Amino acid sequence: MPTGGGGDTPADLPAETAATVVGSSPIERTEAGAAAGAEQELMTVNMGPHHPATHGVLRLLVSLQGEVVIDLKPIIGYLHTGIEKSCEDQSYWKVIPFVERMDYLSYFSNMQAYCGAVETLLELELPPRAQYLRVIHLELNRIHSHLVWLGTSALDLGAISMFWYCFRERDKILDLFEMSSGQRMHTRYFQVGGVFEDIPAGFERKVREFCADMVVRLEQYRALLDRNEIFLRRTKGVGIVSRERLLELGVTGPLLRAAGEPWDLRRAQPDLCYADLDFKIPVGTVGDGYDRYRVRLQEMRESVRIIEQCLDGLPEGPFVADDRKVVLPPRDELSISMEALIHHFKLVTEGFRVPPGEAYYPVESPRGELGAFVLADGSAKPARVHIRDPSFVHMQALREMCVGGYIADLISNLAMLDPILGGVDR
Amino acid sequence: MPDSPGLELIAGELRDAHPDSVLATYHEHDQACLIVDPEQVLDVLRWLRDTPGQRYDFLSSLHGVDYLPAAPRFGVVYELLNRDRVERLRVRAALPDPAANGDGADALPAIDSCVELFPTAEFHEREVYDFFGIVFRGHPDLRRILLPEVYVGWPHRRDFPIGGEPVIFTHDERIVPGWTE
Amino acid sequence: MRREKLRRLSPLSEPGSPEHLRVRQLRARDLLRGDLDDDELTEHVEQSVMTTTLDKVLRWGASNSMFPMTFGLACCAIEMMAMVTSRYDIARFGAEAFRASPRQADFIILSGRVSIKMAPVVRRVYDQMLEPRWAISMGACSSSGGMFANYAVVQGADKFMPVDIHIPGCPPRPEALLYGFTKLQRAIMGNPDQGWRRRYNAIGTEEWARDDVIAGQPSEASEAAYGRARQVVARTVESTGPEGAGGGEGPRGAGFG
Numbered sequence: 001m002p003t004g005g006g007g008d009t010p011a012d013l014p015a016e017t018a019a020t021v022v023g024s025s026p027i028e029r030t031e032a033g034a035a036a037g038a039e040q041e042l043m044t045v046n047m048g049p050h051h052p053a054t055h056g057v058l059r060l061l062v063s064l065q066g067e068v069v070i071d072l073k074p075i076i077g078y079l080h081t082g083i084e085k086s087c088e089d090q091s092y093w094k095v096i097p098f099v100e101r102m103d104y105l106s107y108f109s110n111m112q113a114y115c116g117a118v119e120t121l122l123e124l125e126l127p128p129r130a131q132y133l134r135v136i137h138l139e140l141n142r143i144h145s146h147l148v149w150l151g152t153s154a155l156d157l158g159a160i161s162m163f164w165y166c167f168r169e170r171d172k173i174l175d176l177f178e179m180s181s182g183q184r185m186h187t188r189y190f191q192v193g194g195v196f197e198d199i200p201a202g203f204e205r206k207v208r209e210f211c212a213d214m215v216v217r218l219e220q221y222r223a224l225l226d227r228n229e230i231f232l233r234r235t236k237g238v239g240i241v242s243r244e245r246l247l248e249l250g251v252t253g254p255l256l257r258a259a260g261e262p263w264d265l266r267r268a269q270p271d272l273c274y275a276d277l278d279f280k281i282p283v284g285t286v287g288d289g290y291d292r293y294r295v296r297l298q299e300m301r302e303s304v305r306i307i308e309q310c311l312d313g314l315p316e317g318p319f320v321a322d323d324r325k326v327v328l329p330p331r332d333e334l335s336i337s338m339e340a341l342i343h344h345f346k347l348v349t350e351g352f353r354v355p356p357g358e359a360y361y362p363v364e365s366p367r368g369e370l371g372a373f374v375l376a377d378g379s380a381k382p383a384r385v386h387i388r389d390p391s392f393v394h395m396q397a398l399r400e401m402c403v404g405g406y407i408a409d410l411i412s413n414l415a416m417l418d419p420i421l422g423g424v425d426r
Numbered sequence: 427m428p429d430s431p432g433l434e435l436i437a438g439e440l441r442d443a444h445p446d447s448v449l450a451t452y453h454e455h456d457q458a459c460l461i462v463d464p465e466q467v468l469d470v471l472r473w474l475r476d477t478p479g480q481r482y483d484f485l486s487s488l489h490g491v492d493y494l495p496a497a498p499r500f501g502v503v504y505e506l507l508n509r510d511r512v513e514r515l516r517v518r519a520a521l522p523d524p525a526a527n528g529d530g531a532d533a534l535p536a537i538d539s540c541v542e543l544f545p546t547a548e549f550h551e552r553e554v555y556d557f558f559g560i561v562f563r564g565h566p567d568l569r570r571i572l573l574p575e576v577y578v579g580w581p582h583r584r585d586f587p588i589g590g591e592p593v594i595f596t597h598d599e600r601i602v603p604g605w606t607e
Numbered sequence: 608m609r610r611e612k613l614r615r616l617s618p619l620s621e622p623g624s625p626e627h628l629r630v631r632q633l634r635a636r637d638l639l640r641g642d643l644d645d646d647e648l649t650e651h652v653e654q655s656v657m658t659t660t661l662d663k664v665l666r667w668g669a670s671n672s673m674f675p676m677t678f679g680l681a682c683c684a685i686e687m688m689a690m691v692t693s694r695y696d697i698a699r700f701g702a703e704a705f706r707a708s709p710r711q712a713d714f715i716i717l718s719g720r721v722s723i724k725m726a727p728v729v730r731r732v733y734d735q736m737l738e739p740r741w742a743i744s745m746g747a748c749s750s751s752g753g754m755f756a757n758y759a760v761v762q763g764a765d766k767f768m769p770v771d772i773h774i775p776g777c778p779p780r781p782e783a784l785l786y787g788f789t790k791l792q793r794a795i796m797g798n799p800d801q802g803w804r805r806r807y808n809a810i811g812t813e814e815w816a817r818d819d820v821i822a823g824q825p826s827e828a829s830e831a832a833y834g835r836a837r838q839v840v841a842r843t844v845e846s847t848g849p850e851g852a853g854g855g856e857g858p859r860g861a862g863f864g
């Protein structure tokens with residue numbers, strides 16, 4: 001029955017369902033825009049999918065009365081990649097590069113959510129060193145993601161120099177990733193059972209240098225933006241949504257914390273070694289754009305603290321679990337052990353099998369709760385992989401942030417929302 | 427996470443409140459799941475959200491699953507969260523495939539929309555409709571969300587081909603001339 | 608009499624080849640002295656002095672002041688942004704002025720996967736760019752679909768638009784992008800018409816030939832210009848053979864018809 005392409009009208013559907021399907025024709029205006037009569041002089045503006053301030057290929061239908069946003073409708077899917085479907089066609093260990101490419105700024109979080117779900121299904125324990133290494137990379141990734149957010153958002157609000165500064169630090173983080181994993185982006189550093197390789201010599205020193213540097217840099221960013229008149233005017237009091245409404249809309253992460261709710265999965269439901277670490281959860285007061293900015297900036301500071309603690313407490317030991325049915329045997333064993341060779345062959349050609357079951361594994365990504373749902377049917381390929389991406393959920397809050405405000409505030413709201421369209425559309 | 431007796435308690439109370447609503451329960455890997463009757467899923471969700479002592483009032487995710495060889499074929503999975511006790515509960519509505527029951531090949535499974543209980547479900551339900559063709563009755567704006575509006579087919583069903591095509595490289599042409607035709 | 612000799616050596620109707628440098632030098636001296644006149648002068652100026660040199664200057668200038676379009680698609684877009692920053696600094700090659708409007712941009716970097724929903728948009732944006740225009744496909748996804756061989760992704764952007772440079776990688780490092788960009792510069796300096804119109808059977812789609820189609824019926828003047836363009840193209844095809852200028856395409860040209 002299923003075929004790709006072609007035209008689909010509600011008339012093709014059976015009578016009882018056709019009534020419930022609202023429409024399959026392209027949408028042309030928002031509800032308020034369609035309801036308004038000609039005398040109200042509403043203007044429908046189509047922003048995107050190619051627009052420099054939409055942070056990717058997002059399309060917004062905006063109804064304007066003068067300069068005030070009356071209604072807004074995000075239209076997404078311009079980056080839909082079918083990753084979840086592709087994952088069903090790969091063995092478990094080959095899925096990791098796919099999920100990385102969903103939310104392409106927080107690839108370590110994606111990997112952690114997926115690997116965590118598979119490890120839950122396998123009931124696999126991580127060795128302590130692997131947990132610490134993962135946390136180091138997750139937090140570096142958080143700084144990296146926030147840096148890109150800060151650079152591009154400040155660029156949208158007119159502070160172009162922030163862009164150069166943030167990307168300078170971002171490149172330093174990417175150098176660290178390159179050192180530990182060999183790739184700048186999409187590192188596939190995590191694997192089921194631990195990490196792909198131990199950190200090289202000198203990595204620790206470099207990370208420490210970076211941390212010391214980053215503390216200073218954060219002060220510089222604050223000096224540039226905190227009392228910047230333009231920045232303040234464009235973010236203060238803009239895009240406030242009440243905490244209760246945010247929770248109803250499923251918003252998590254820095255957006256929720258900026259509204260005063262100290263909800264952070266790293267603290268509430270700690271996985272890895274987060275329970276051993278000492279860090280604070282920054283919260284805002286009113287939840288406007290400025291609070292969101294301050295919360296994220298402070299989060300970077302806390303991430304630096306977490307990384308330093310992890311480096312201090314980095315335990316010795318194996319960096320990957322010792323389960324030969326799941327993890328590739330070490331290279332040196334291949335030449336002396338027949339068994340290791342067989343395992344290696346099995347793992348590379350077929351992959352490991354996961355007992356039937358399903359698991360949902362949430363992690364705190366730089367943008368909020370990122371959960372991976374994995375359904376295993378007992379074979380070497382997952383039967384379903386679904387990622388609950390925070391950007392996708394947050395897109396629904398954009399309307400409430402913008403309605404009633406000026407269209408210029410829409411840009412500011414979008415910048416402070418920090419959607420990653422790869423995550424929205426997957 | 428409710429432990430296994432806790433899950434049975436919830437299921438028992440739910441059965442008292444709404445007879446026949448819970449079809450089965452299971453508890454594995456420390457994760458609890460209720461399998462419920464799709465006709466009563468709204469009652470179950472409302473009960474879980476509003477009953478004092480339960481208060482699973484945050485819907486963190488909603489997604490569809492296609493358990494193809496098994497019956498009932500579809501599942502709509504609600505990942506509920508209570509933020510005070512940090513407890514997660516999975517509710518799965520088991521939806522049979524009307525096409526397999528002889529309702530015609532184009533019949534779509536339908537379930538009640540939970541947007542008025544959890545406003546966050548709006549995009550999620552559109553996505554499930556987009557991927558699996560599960561119709562949500564009472565959804566304010568049920569249309570395709572990620573795929574083009576004119577797309578035909580429900581791509582994330584397991585019997586939908588993954589698609590794609592071989593990539594044509596120049597060197598293949600040299601080895602096997604005319605292989606592209 | 609020296610001019611007679613020159614004319615015999617290298618008739619003016621044929622453009623002088625590099626071997627006839629000396630001949631051309633002598634002729635240029637005549638020009639400066641004012642010894643050339645009328646037809647000879649016109650022909651000489653058209654052939655040897657103005658056109659070749661100015662063309663080169665133009666191409667050199669164009670290739671060194673390229674305006675890319677602000678067009679990010681997916682992960683690769685982040686690396687494309689990194690290319691502008693201080694470490695990689697595309698300003699060294701004169702392409703740092705990102706333009707948000709396709710009308711002002713010289714080339715587009717397809718930085719990421721193109722989904723079936725996005726492909727018409729990309730094509731439209733590309734069509735809105737003014738000629739001469741170029742396209743760089745950055746990353747495995749827009750070059751071939753990459754790892755996403757599935758229902759949602761167009762398997763390579765050259766399925767629906769001409770692409771001049773493909774850059775492998777997932778994502779390509781900014782250095783790779785810079786290298787690809789310098790390749791594009793070299794291509795522009797060499798042969799600006801990359802032969803793609805012939806390759807894609809798209810002769811007659813030149814923007815200048817059909818510039819008032821938007822206004823409804825094309826005017827007579829533009830019809831005439833269009834006809835002339837077709838003639839010129841037909842003549843070029845004749846002289847260069849059906850394979851066209853892209854003779855170095857090898858087996859690909861045959862396979863793709």
Ligand code: SF4
Binds near residue numbers: 747749776779
């Ligand atoms: S080539 Fe790789 S990095 Fe680039 S868009 Fe595709 S998946 Fe992302």
